[in-house]
Amino acid sequence: MGCCSSDNACNTAGTTTQAAGNVFTVEGMTCGSCAARVTAAARAVPGVTDATVDLATATLTVAGTATQADITAAVAAAGYTAHP
Numbered sequence: 001m002g003c004c005s006s007d008n009a010c011n012t013a014g015t016t017t018q019a020a021g022n023v024f025t026v027e028g029m030t031c032g033s034c035a036a037r038v039t040a041a042a043r044a045v046p047g048v049t050d051a052t053v054d055l056a057t058a059t060l061t062v063a064g065t066a067t068q069a070d071i072t073a074a075v076a077a078a079g080y081t082a083h084p
């Protein structure tokens with residue numbers, strides 16, 4: 001299984017950000033730690049103002065001016081696969 005067996009670590013942040021941005025499907029996330037890594041990787045991309053991962057739906061929502069290629073490359077560098 002994944003690296004995390006605690007459901008508590010995998011809570012979905014119910015924030016109300018109006019992400020005017022891109023939504024990606026992310027492969028390889030199995031727990032909250034994975035989600036945190038993907039979130040951090042996306043937020044580290046220049047131009048990104050916010051990034052949110054929903055583990056339940058395996059989606060990454062990114063706000064800002066970064067390109068889809070930049071996001072997918074950053075996620076790949078973190079060890080996951082993102083599809084626009």
Ligand SMILES: [Cu+2]
Nearest residue numbers: 003031033034
């Ligand atoms: Cu994990």
